[in-house]
Amino acid sequence: MNTPSTPSGAGQADAPSVQIGALVPLTRPGWVEAGQHLLAGLELAVREVNDAGGILGTPLELVVRDTAADPQRAEAAVDELARLGVAALAGEYHSVVARVAAARADALGLPFLCSSAVLDALTEQPTEWVARLAPPQSRGWQVYADFLLSAGHRRIAVAAESSVYWVSGSRILRDYLSPRGGTIIELDMRVLAPxxxxxxxxxxxxxxxxxxxxxxxxxxxxxxSVRRDQRLAAIMIGAPAGQPEFAEWVSLLGDDSAAIPFLRYLPERLSPLGARVETTLRERLAAAPSFVAFEGYDTIAVLAAVLRSHGAGRASTAESWPRVAVEGTRGQIQLSRTPGISVWQWARPPIQVVDRDPAEPDRFRIVHTS
Incomplete structure (x- = not known):
């Protein structure tokens, strides 16, 4: 899917635009619902930027490319968007895809503000061209490990597939839990049936x-399988990667969707800006917006601030990462260098562990915060 988003704003329709390339999973095997939420946040922020006069009078335009969770497709999209002359890249949800996109953006000298992917090693080497709003996987999953310990869990099984993202998650959990008395038992889902x-x-x-x-x-x-096995009635199921965040989880699992804690990157209470954006996103999505939708909105908010202050030149955008100071939907966003992270990073995005309430699966309960 190749979708240019039309800029919004009275009197601006015939003006040249500042283009932002958006990488979003919108078809399978990508996580389509996550992609839809990410795109909704990106598009809402673009519309509000244009309603407020655009980038110094020039409309902002989103040029959308569907990555479908395919690294090769994403790499080709980065090349195409660079040729089209976009000022920067935004988006992407899947870490394995974002890693390829970030490497290509770095090689081309194209600024990329990654919205949602968390893999620590987003690029192999430190880069000036790539920044990220989502917390590094190591930080989020250590918060999740603290939750496990506080809930009394010491023997923890992980049903794991073999991608770099899942392998990294297993390693983070093991390295953090083992010195604290925890044991990780790996179940290889390449050979085990559910x-x-x-x-x-x-x-x-x-x-x-x-x-x-x-x-x-x-x-x-x-x-x-686990919920139906009476031997396992007392076991807790967890999903640090956030599978239960989206409505599809409830539609597929019904009552079994509840009481499965996962990581969510929202504050306990939204700011007035966040509350206003939540209301608008809920109308656009016809559902409660996920944290991914807020990540999309905040990505454009940061890029728009940078483009207004430093112009649309690619080099000036990359040079501006350490000067970012933007009020986002989830707090003040500033980018810095974080030890062990190769890209510019929002150092303190909010992190929660939440689950769905068994009495009301559409309602989320906060069970742990960082």
Whole structure:
């Protein structure tokens, strides 16, 4: 899908535009619902920028490319958007895709503000061209590990697939939990069927099972199998990567969708800006906006501020990352260098562990904060 978003704003329709390339998963095997929320946030922010006069009188335009969770497709999209003359790139949800896009943007000298992907090693080497709003995986998953310990879990099974993202998550959990008395039991989902996971959990005496697997499958099948096994009535299922965030989770699992804690990058209370954006996004999506939609909005808010202050030149945009100071929907956004992270990073985005309320699965409960 190649979709240019028409700029909004009275009297600006025939004016040249400042273009932002948007990388978004909008078809399978990408996580389509996440992509829709990300795009909704990006588009809303572009519309509000243009309603307020654009970039010094020039409308902002979003040029959307569907990555479909395919790294090669994303790399080709970056090349195309660079040829089209976009001022910067925004978006992407899947870490394995964002990593390829970031490497290509770095090679081309094209600024890329990554909205949602969390993999620590977004680029192999430090780069001036790439920045990120989502927290690094190591920080978020350590918060999740603290939640596990505080809830009394010491024997933790992980049903894991083999992608770099899941391998990285397993390593973060093991490195953090082992010195604190925790044990990670790895269940290799390349060889185990969802129904076989139950026997492994019983044999291992695990008290928690973490889903380090794709959505909807095999995550949904694993949850159904575990929930139906009376031997595992007391086990906690967790999903640090956020599979339960979206409405599709509830539609596929019903009551089984609840009480599965996951990471969510929202504050306990939204600012007035965040509350206003939430209301508008809810209308656009006909559903409660996920944290991914707010990440999309904040991405454009940062890029628009940079373009207004420093112009649309690619080099000036990249040079401006350390001078960013923008009030986003989830707090004040500033970018800095973080030890062990190769890109410019929002150092303190909010992090929660939440789950869906068993009594009302459409309602979220905060069970732990950073």
């Amino acid at each position: 129904t076989a996971v139950c026997d492994e959990l019983v044999d291992s005496r695990a008290t928690a099972l973490l889903l380090l697997v794709g959505h909807p499958e095999p995550a949904v099948s694993i949850v159904k």
